[in-house]
Amino acid sequence: MRSIRLTEIKPLFFPANRDGLAFRLFSYFAVILLLILIVQNVAEFALIRAMLHVPEKIQQEMLELAYQAEVMIEDGDMDELADWEKAQDYYLFVLDSDKKTISGREMHPHFEFKLQFIRRLDTTFENRVNQPIIAIPLRTGHTLVVQFPRQYHPARYFPYYFSLIQIFIAILILSVFSMLLARYLQRPLNKLQDASNRLADGDFSVRVSNEVGDKVTEFAHLADSFDHMTTRIHGLAQKQKQLIRDVSHELKTPLARHSLALHLLRKRLPDDCQHLLDRLEKESDEMNDLVTEILEYSQLENAKYSVSLVPVQLETVCQHIVLDMQGKVQPGQVLSFEGDKGGEMVRADNRLLLRVVKNLLGNAVKYAGAEAKISVSLGHRNGWTQLVIEDDGCGIPQQQLQQIFDPFTRLEMARDKQSGGYGLGLAIVKESMSLMKGHVSAENRPEGGLRINLLFRPA
DSSP states (O other): OOOOOHHHHHHHHSOSOTTSHHHHHHHHHHHHHHHHHHHHHHHHHHHHHHHSBOOHHHHHHHHHHHHHHHHHHHHTOHHHHHHHHHHSSSEEEEEOTTSOBSSOOOOOHHHHHHGGGOBOTTOBOOSSOOOOEEEEEOTTSOEEEEEOOGGGOGGGGHHHHHHHHHHHHHHHHHHHHHHHHIIIIIHHHHHHHHHHHHHHTTOTTOOOHHHHOSSSHHHHHHHHHHHHHHHHHHHHHHHHHHHHHHHHHHHHHHHHHHHHHHHHHHTTSOGGGHHHHHHHHHHHHHHHHHHHHHHHHHHHHTTOSOOOOEEEEHHHHHHHHHHHHGGGSOTTOEEEEEOOTTOOEEEEOHHHHHHHHHHHHHHHHHHSOTTOEEEEEEEEETTEEEEEEEEOSOOOOGGGGGGTTSTTOOOGGGOSGGGOOOSOHHHHHHHHHHHTTOEEEEEEOTTSSEEEEEEEOBO
């Protein structure tokens, strides 16, 4: 059998990396545990030395008994002395120099055996409950021996004291260990969490290596990996933005040439071919609108759009938009607005706010139905200012409510070419509300139709 060297066993118990988190926690915890055990032993020793003696009250009672015994011995009535010994709460005797009772009262054999271990009044007890024999010399030359009562022994409280000490030590260990975890785990994790939130908000300049430091190897490596990830994500985002700019430019340029060619061609074709040109122009306009929406959504998603949150009177903005949309509703549709008499201000970006409300009203006009009733109302909800846009149309299937704000999501009933739309309108609404620090949600009305809830922060 191959012999195992000590150097092969040691790494199993002690981490090789002394800058690692495991080694630091093990070292600190071992030192603290050792100190606590030392303090526990010192506390228990001090407790024993301080409490394991005859209580002051019991000492006074025993001295008083010794005085009474001296008086009766001087009177010389041993029968009276025997009666006095029996009448006491303590089991006691008056002994001569040969350790024999002078009153003639019979002594219990166990008590007689314990006379070999007589203690003085200022003795120190053991840390277990027993009944030691206390000797008090008398002026007559005799000795009063008293069996110390078990119920008065100080050690009877020691289990409680030791339990309290153990509870205190357990709390101390947990507190110290929690502090170590907070120092070596919580603080770096909080910095990483804060950096992650900043990265999610589009701040690619965040770096955590300097903040976390290199005291703990694991966190230093994690911080380096996080910074490397941030650099990579920033590079990918830059490439994506550049790709979208290049693609949109490359698409818009031929589309513009296509529109110009159609305009020139219209003058040369006979009237019976004009309907073909109308169809081509419509397709060209739809392609141009699609490219525009893709570019705008990308800018919003990547926080490219420079948001300017200013106090805006939401009621006034909604009134103007509703008036402007009145000319676009279908003949059988009704569009109404119910404002908030308070006229409170909200924090919003004017351009994004206009785009959000127009997108939602445009969707309602397109999909709610030819005779739909569309309403816009203002209110309050849990400290937020709420804008509600709802209609009495057919609504949206419940299983698809959570998907309508995803990009390029188009419901089956809206996929026909005549309805229009590219599935980006509601995605732009969601991104715009996120940039304005607001919320958007959709739900079906119990009485039928769709309700969109927009929540804005009050100014």
